[in-house]
Amino acid sequence: MDDRLNDNVWLRNETARRYKIFTEQTTMYQELSRKMLELADIQPGMRVLDLGCGTGVTTQAVLQALDGRGQVLAVDISDPMLQIARQQVWSEQVVFMQADAAELERLILEPVDRVVCNSVFWQFRHKAQVLPALHAVLADNGRLVFNVPEPYFIFKDIPRSAKVSILFKQLAAERYGVGQQDLRTMRVFLDNYQFELLSTHEFERIRPAEESYLFFQLPVATAWMEPPLDYPTRLALLEEAQQLAEPDQAVRQRWMYLVVAPKKQRPPEKRTSESR
Numbered sequence: 001m002d003d004r005l006n007d008n009v010w011l012r013n014e015t016a017r018r019y020k021i022f023t024e025q026t027t028m029y030q031e032l033s034r035k036m037l038e039l040a041d042i043q044p045g046m047r048v049l050d051l052g053c054g055t056g057v058t059t060q061a062v063l064q065a066l067d068g069r070g071q072v073l074a075v076d077i078s079d080p081m082l083q084i085a086r087q088q089v090w091s092e093q094v095v096f097m098q099a100d101a102a103e104l105e106r107l108i109l110e111p112v113d114r115v116v117c118n119s120v121f122w123q124f125r126h127k128a129q130v131l132p133a134l135h136a137v138l139a140d141n142g143r144l145v146f147n148v149p150e151p152y153f154i155f156k157d158i159p160r161s162a163k164v165s166i167l168f169k170q171l172a173a174e175r176y177g178v179g180q181q182d183l184r185t186m187r188v189f190l191d192n193y194q195f196e197l198l199s200t201h202e203f204e205r206i207r208p209a210e211e212s213y214l215f216f217q218l219p220v221a222t223a224w225m226e227p228p229l230d231y232p233t234r235l236a237l238l239e240e241a242q243q244l245a246e247p248d249q250a251v252r253q254r255w256m257y258l259v260v261a262p263k264k265q266r267p268p269e270k271r272t273s274e275s276r
């Protein structure tokens with residue numbers, strides 16, 4: 001079966017089952033959520049959208065920050081992931097919704113104060129539709145916080161190139177958010193969709209060898225291989241690598257967090273009789 005990295009891989013029961021095990025046996029998503037909450041400045045009473053909530057790791061952290069007042073709207077495209085989230089997070093303050101990120105306007109009729117989007121944004125294949133949807137649901141003084149790991153993100157400004165091969169990719173990143181972003185293309189991309197990049201924050205963590213092994217068991221983690229290898233073959237390769245590898249080979253992981261605000265929509269120009 002073709003399971004290259006796309007939303008469909010998230011829709012599988014096996015992905016959700018392994019993801020739950022991963023979040024129980026490692027601290028990766030908890031650490032990433034903690035950093036996100038540090039930057040999101042969530043206050044009790046706020047309405048918070050947790051976009052791509054998965055099995056609810058970030059949802060739980062948001063709920064704690066709300067301290068009993070406010071609401072979490074937790075949206076994900078995957079029913080199996082949401083089923084686990086509903087078992088993990090029990091609160092009347094949380095509403096789980098199954099939807100694609102581009103459909104938010106249909107679901108969310110009152111503006112939200114914050115959007116947190118942990119370990120998801122770079123995976124959206126349709127960012128040019130997701131950003132307008134986010135703009136529509138965010139309050140004027142709202143904030144969006146999301147993160148992107150290396151190597152999907154280059155942690156510096158790369159000026160526009162004079163070479164067609166490079167400039168082509170830079171334009172794809174600026175206009176559609178496609179491919180690898182650097183700080184400059186991301187800023188331009190966000191600006192094109194009426195968002196202002198307020199601040200960026202690097203986050204580094206150490207991934208222990210055991211976490212790598214568990215991570216690569218997730219069907220999504222190796223689904224990008226091109227040409228594709230089927231999942232049992234990928235698992236067999238992983239077992240072999242696990243046997244051959246030296247023990248305790250931890251790796252460094254770098255993430256970039258971006259805090260973003262919607263630009264105020266300029267009111268339509270007033271027409272006077274003289275300007276007609």
Ligand SMILES: C[S@@+](CC[C@H](N)C(=O)[O-])C[C@H]1O[C@@H](n2cnc3c(N)ncnc32)[C@H](O)[C@@H]1O
Binds near residue numbers: 057075102
């Ligand atoms: C790596 S998980 C992150 C889950 C969660 N934020 C956490 O911290 O554990 C990515 C999640 O994004 C969801 N997702 C992927 N594409 C989506 C889309 N187009 N719309 C909504 N959710 C999406 C997946 O179903 C998956 O649950």
